[in-house]
Amino acid sequence: MKRFILGGLSILVLSAAVVPFATRTETVEAAEANVSPVTLVFLAERGMLDDIDGSSDLLVGYRSGRISEETLVRSAIDKGMLAPETISDRQYLRTVRNQLRHLGTDENSG
CATH class of the missing domain: 1.20.5 (Single alpha-helices involved in coiled-coils or other helix-helix interfaces)
Known part of the structure; x- marks a missing residue:
């Protein structure tokens, strides 16, 4: 026992x-798996998200309307970098949008 x-x-x-x-x-x-908005844009600039070849493609795509903050978030969700509910997180999307708006501005400040 x-x-x-x-x-x-x-x-x-x-x-x-x-x-x-x-x-x-x-x-x-x-x-x-939950990358920050700043890191997400950085990864997109490096061509690490689907359908974005790098910083120039990201810049042109954003300015032409082909790429948006939702595009980046959906791509990151598809790659398992973000949770699916991130697509409805307004603060996250707003921060990604702000990062995208500042694309290319560092090149002009030197």
Whole structure:
């Protein structure tokens, strides 16, 4: 009887130790998948999002209306960089839009 109790307690203790680790790992992965708006635009400038070849394509695409903040967010969602609900986060989209508006302005300030 002692064996069963000790065995049962051992399994209970081990399973209790594994659950928080699994939860923590999922939380870290979710946090890593949520890039900031500034980082999102930076990645787009580097051509790391679908259908955007780099900074000049991003600049021309934004100014012509072909690329918007929603375009970048949808692309990042498709790549697993952002949670799907980010597409309806007005503050996130506003920050991405502000970053896009300032594209190319650093080149003229030197």
